[in-house]
Amino acid sequence: xxxxxxxxxxxxxxxxxxxxxxxxxxxxxxxxxxxxxxxxxxxxxxxxxxxxxxxxxxxxxxxxxxxxxxxxxxxxxxxxxxxxxxxxxxxxxxxxxxxxxxxxxxxxxxxxxxxxxxxxxxxxxxxxxxxxxxxxxxxxxxxxxxxxxxxxxxxxxxxxxxxxxxxxxxxxxxxxxxxxxxxxxxxxxxxxxxxxxxxxxxxxxxxxxxxxxxxxxxxxxxxxxxxxxxxxxxxxxxxxxxxxxxxxxxxxxxxxxxxxxxxxxxxxxxxxxxxxxxxxxxxxxxxx
Numbered sequence: 001x002x003x004x005x006x007x008x009x010x011x012x013x014x015x016x017x018x019x020x021x022x023x024x025x026x027x028x029x030x031x032x033x034x035x036x037x038x039x040x041x042x043x044x045x046x047x048x049x050x051x052x053x054x055x056x057x058x059x060x061x062x063x064x065x066x067x068x069x070x071x072x073x074x075x076x077x078x079x080x081x082x083x084x085x086x087x088x089x090x091x092x093x094x095x096x097x098x099x100x101x102x103x104x105x106x107x108x109x110x111x112x113x114x115x116x117x118x119x120x121x122x123x124x125x126x127x128x129x130x131x132x133x134x135x136x137x138x139x140x141x142x143x144x145x146x147x148x149x150x151x152x153x154x155x156x157x158x159x160x161x162x163x164x165x166x167x168x169x170x171x172x173x174x175x176x177x178x179x180x181x182x183x184x185x186x187x188x189x190x191x192x193x194x195x196x197x198x199x200x201x202x203x204x205x206x207x208x209x210x211x212x213x214x215x216x217x218x219x220x221x222x223x224x225x226x227x228x229x230x231x232x233x234x235x236x237x238x239x240x241x242x243x244x245x246x247x248x249x250x251x252x253x254x255x256x257x258x259x260x261x262x263x264x265x266x267x268x269x270x271x272x273x274x275x276x277x278x279x280x281x282x283x284x285x286x287x288x
Contacts, residue, residue, distance in 0.1 A: 007043065007117045010090035014110035016144055018121040019233055022130040022203070023152030025193040026162040028218050029127045030247040032152065035226060041235040042123055043116035046091065047072035049126045052109045057136030061128065069099050090115075106143070121233060127152070130199050131192060141206035148233055149207045151200065153275065154215035155287035156268035157261065159194050165254045174254065181260045185267070197274040212279060214286040219244075 021036075023029050036042045051065045073095040080087045094115060102108070113122035130151065132140065140147075154162075164184055168174065175181040184190070204210055211232045217225045222243040230237055276284045 007040065007120060008088070008090060008094075008115045009117050010094070010115060012114040012116060012118075014107060014114045015116065015122060016110055017113055017124040017147065019123045019148040019150065020129060020140075020144070021123060021125040021127070021150045021152070023127045023150075024130065024154055024159055024196070025127060026159050026166065027127070027152040027154035028213075028215050029125055029152055031218055032150070032229075033125045034245075034247050035222075035240050035243065036123065036229070038240055039230075039235060039238045041120050041238075042233070043113070043120040044123050044125060045112055046076055046095070049128075050109070050112055050124045051126055051128065052104060052112075052124070053132055053136055053140055054126065054128045055104045057132050057139070058128075069103070073099055121235065127193070130203070131195075132202075134202060137202050137206050147207075149203065149210040150229065150232070151203060151210055151212045152215060153196060153200075153212060153279075153287065154194075156194050156196070156271040156275075157264045158215075158288050160190050160264055160268070161256055161260070163190055163193070164256070168254055178257050178259045181256050182263060185260070185263060191268075194268075194271065196271055196278075200274075200278060212283075214279075214283055216286040216288050220286065 021029055021032060030048075033044055033048055037044050047068070049068065051061070051068060054061045055065050076091070076095065077087055098108070098112060113124075116122040129136075129140070167190075168184075175184060200212070204212075211229070213225065213229075226240060226243070227237065272284065275287070
């Protein structure tokens with residue numbers, strides 16, 4: 001469960017986010033949101049992923065983004081009800097205001113971050129922004145020229161396997177044979193979010209100081225990782241809770257055969273080589 005920022009200013013004015021968190025699916029953005037949502041100098045919307053820029057530039061995302069905005073307000077209200085905690089009227093009005101009428105225009109995007117206190121940096125945690133086309137990243141850079149950008153990267157093979165297992169669980173399917181497992185790799189969706197060779201240079205060209213973090217540091221050195229994030233965002237240190245707790249950890253089971261690992265290792269070798277050239281050996285060693 002994602003921890004959102006507790007502060008909420010119902011009289012706040014529309015504003016742009018000061019930071020974005022993007023990256024590959026299953027690469028740790030939910031963990032980072034869970035941790036950063038505890039910091040008093042960071043404000044994250046209660047539904048976490050705003051999905052503004054990809055709604056505008058990736059039409060194929062619009063259908064499930066519509067589901068996101070139908071589902072998340074109901075989920076937030078249900079969570080309060082299950083805990084026996086009254087829904088704050090200002091939060092209720094905020095959710096209604098964002099989901100009624102026309103959405104996904106520029107002023108709507110600024111309204112998303114209106115409740116952020118003046119002292120806090122509003123953050124948009126939408127990993128899917130990493131896949132924006134060139135014109136989309138140009139638009140982001142024009143709209144948010146001073147934004148800080150954090151990009152999370154996971155080892156290409158591990159990431160695809162984690163995404164595949166998640167998809168299979170959601171669909172209630174279990175491949176029976178090696179050929180069945182290998183047939184799953186025909187789905188291009190499994191590979192799009194991990195196309196670092198296409199997406200990382202695109203973002204670094206517009207945000208040369210972008211902070212790129214390898215997934216393995218979450219488990220290996222979460223304290224050092226968070227200190228680096230705090231320095232990058234110019235916020236003070238904070239005693240975070242649950243640094244070692246996984247968010248949306250994949251349950252046991254659905255273990256792919258060695259043949260799937262071998263096929264992915266061959267297919268994704270160019271991505272690993274790109275990361276080694278672009279980010280260096282030390283970074284690549286911390287991908288898992």
